[in-house]
Amino acid sequence: MTLALSLTLLALAALGYQLGSSRALAAAGGSPRSLHSRPTYHGVYVAMWGALPALALLVMWLVFAPRIEDAFVLGSLSQATLELPPERLAVFLSDARSVALGDIPSRPPSDEVLTASEQYRSLNRTGFAGLCVLALGLSAAGLVAARSQVRVELRARNRVERVATSVLIAASLVAILTTAGIVLSLVFEAGRFFSLVSFREFLFGLEWSPQLALRADQVASSGAFGAVPVFAGTLLVTVIAMAVAAPVGIFSAIYLAEYSAPGVRAVIKPMLEVLAGIPTVVYGFFAALTVAPMIRSFGESLGLDVASESALAAGTIMGVMIIPFVSSLSDDVITAVPRSLRDGSLGLGATRSETIRKVVLPAALPGIVGSLLLAVSRAIGETMIVVMAAGLAANLTANPLEAVTTVTVQIVTLLVGDQEFDSAKTLAAFALGLVLFIVTLMLNVIALTIVRRYREQYE
């Protein structure tokens, strides 16, 4: 429906282009040289007037119509339904809406749902008919008005370019809007969480068991929302991952930058980068199915008690995943160290490894630290590997052979599946998300600052 309308509007715009450019040519007496702007610009100018206001109207309708419809439907509901708790009322409305859209509801709809859905349908039909009339009218009026403006001296190009510039500016604002959206939604939902659970309990509590909330009326009181075990689990997995990624990444970077032949480097470097391109769900599958049993049977042969979802398996594979993040950035900074420093050291009789250890690495250290910090932030935010290979139970332990849980795992388990969106349980996910966002943001800012400052030093 809306698609048909948008296509009609685009067709009208195409017509407007034709109208505008031909009229401009006609006004110029067939030779475009006397025009201020080329006929194309006149065409685009008319087309813009034909399409943009009507499309803006369409977008407004898409955003606001559901709310207006809700208000109308709410106005005609029975008193009993209106007195339902808000989340039940929302379920009622969404049921009515889905029936109106022709979906088969999960449970047989009650009579009142059917009446409400009938009302939705008629409201929607009237509203859309009104929208069509209004949009097409607006489009036609725009076309006529713009076409009548087309004259030889009309500055069509300037006007078109002004609109184009504002479109470009709007596009560059999307990034800021996204950040604002992330911050606002996280802060808002986390704020609702902290009105149920105290900030102190969340940050310093030692027990995490959000799943205990069995009855709706004891949501906030029964579940424990002390996030320390979750943070500790994240830290443990991250430390294991960095214990794999840091040495392997840095040594590969050193080997590739300082020792390997150019041909070898040209083969190995892209292959290392393949590691970064493999979807994390694949790593998760590999960790859960191949690595975890391997570690388990190896541990058992040593007489150790290994959990089937050990932190070690998830951490190791996560470390493999972030090797390329460490190695490619470190490689960049090592190659950026000026040749003269190496030559000086080699000239004094140092071996290559001594040059690397005592001259190149100290000079590249800030960059390497930056790359490690970026890798840490990547490891903290990584989700699928830990969801598939680490556990759900929040153990407060430093033993890598036990199952631990992480912030991302908890966010996923708390939010996957249909739930009421107001319980402390689901809101807790947003509080965890806020912590995750702040920590990774700080790591990124620090790392990027270090790397940038280091680059300036040698440029």
Add this chain to the structure above:
Amino acid sequence: MSEGNLHLSERAARNLRKRHRAERRFRAYGMTAVALAMVTLVLLLGSILWRGWPGFFQHTVLLDVALDPEVIDPEGSRNPDRLAQADFLGLLKTSLREQFPEATSRRERRELTRIVSAGADLEIRRLVLESPGRIGERVGIEVLLSDDADLYFKGQLDPSEDGATGRLSSRQAGWLDSLEAEGRVENRFHTRFFQAGDSREPELAGIGGAAVGSLLTLAITLLLSFPVGVAAAVYLEEFAPKGRWTDFIEVNINNLAAVPSIVFGLLGLAVFLNFFGLPRSAPVVGGLVLSLMTLPTIIIASRSSIAAVPPSIREAALGVGASKHQVVLHHVLPLALPGILTGTIIGMSRALGETAPLLMIGMVAFIVDVPTGFTSPSTLLPVQVFLWADSPERAFVAKTSAAIVVLLTFLVAMNLAAVLLRSRFEQRW
């Protein structure tokens, strides 16, 4: 120590040997690191391929089914609606019992039925509906074996004595062996795997639905993130006054590129689902979330590609009277396009492999139907992998790996396209 040359002394030679040993050691560390990474990569891809390869094949069995008119169409009306209702499962069971008359007890008969797929009776139905003229004949129909029987032939499942502890009893195994001895069992390429949606039965499940879902979602992602990303890059490189404001936008974009993907999922849940009330599990929402995630990648790649176009080209165009917009549209963008497209393809391939944010917006549902539109519920390839990986059925291990092979094939193809594009069109000024 003698008075001779200090550099030729025994101590110096020892020291030198030590230093050279350290040198070799250091070099070996580097090689070990590279080798470790490579070995893991090979192990990872190898294990996936090795496990996934059998998942592309499925054993079928040729059954003789008597299309008994008394069962299918007692009234003789040949009405398709009536035919579709018939007891095809009964026909299947009869056929199996004729094949193995020794199965008499209820339990044996139940075990006998379980060696073929739960969707086998639908095959008979399809045949009857396609050619109702064959009712009354005795036809040979090739039906899928059940997942356990299939695993048995693939040598991945050992029958147990009573069928209680294992999934396949030795009796069932005996029947399967005799079917194979009669030449009725075939191992065929499993085309259904590429067409079907999800299913609880591994032999019926396919990635068709997930692939279509991925395609729809990526279409939205591309449609939104490419124009917006390029426009933002053009503004920042060509039009924006350099100053605090652009610095702020730039820092913003760089940080967005490093925000964990799951946070974008939280954003999608809070804003698109709860605030705007968009439907759960829909490709439209998935595409919105993924395009916000891909946007920084595309902007950064486009910016560096635009910045690489030499200023002389801009000056020449300005010199012959082009406006700033004309310079960008007619000269800068066409020259920067290969780089922009490369960045876009890489961003898209990352979006294709992304799972975590989609879990937040309800794309993990069990969805049997192949999605038909941008708002119909669907899953995506990586999410399908995640769902199957969680499944307890043994046969899903091969299916999961096979789905990963398909996913990786797409990713390799996209990245190869990016590499080719870069090497073919990119100019160095």
